[in-house]
Amino acid sequence: MEDKGVRFKIRRALRWFWWQVKYLFALVFSRKLVAKCGHNTRIKDKVSAFGDYVLTELPVNDDGSVDYCHKCIEKMAIQCAWCGKPIFIGARITLYSPTAKYQVPEYAVTYNHDPSFRLVLVGCVRSTCTDFGSFDASGVWAPPGEVQRIPRVEELLLASGAKAAIVSGDSVTLVK
Numbered sequence: 001m002e003d004k005g006v007r008f009k010i011r012r013a014l015r016w017f018w019w020q021v022k023y024l025f026a027l028v029f030s031r032k033l034v035a036k037c038g039h040n041t042r043i044k045d046k047v048s049a050f051g052d053y054v055l056t057e058l059p060v061n062d063d064g065s066v067d068y069c070h071k072c073i074e075k076m077a078i079q080c081a082w083c084g085k086p087i088f089i090g091a092r093i094t095l096y097s098p099t100a101k102y103q104v105p106e107y108a109v110t111y112n113h114d115p116s117f118r119l120v121l122v123g124c125v126r127s128t129c130t131d132f133g134s135f136d137a138s139g140v141w142a143p144p145g146e147v148q149r150i151p152r153v154e155e156l157l158l159a160s161g162a163k164a165a166i167v168s169g170d171s172v173t174l175v176k
């Protein structure tokens, strides 16, 4: 048991060290510019919220500009409706409905375009999140703080009227 604890501590220390190296590289080499929100920013920088942090690379527009700085992106982070951990801009998300028994936390973000439809909550895809078995990412958390849907294979099939879909990794080929 003792041995396992030590190994865990070493792994955690290594991970922390590797994170610091990546962060240092971002600080030194990442391009600096003024984002459209009006703030000075780097292309790559640290974003933290609700006790967690990530390195985020800002999406660059075709003309080389960026829409938001990291401080503004940071404010768009939300908490997972199930485990409460942060969901940062750019993170993949799940859309699940709670059972009647589930006490929906106050910070939960709902995803409902049609109020007559079932309640759908925005959740994270962490393996440590509440036990759903497997995670089916149905979107990405995007600026200014909304769900950008990734159509599922069934939805693509329905919309296109194709006979079948060949799924290979991230790509889907529709068979008419």
Ligand SMILES: [Zn+2]
Pocket: 035, 037, 038, 039, 068, 069, 070, 071, 072, 073
């Ligand atoms: Zn800003």
Ligand SMILES: [Zn+2]
Pocket: 080, 081, 082, 083, 084, 085, 123, 124, 125, 126, 129, 130
């Ligand atoms: Zn979660």
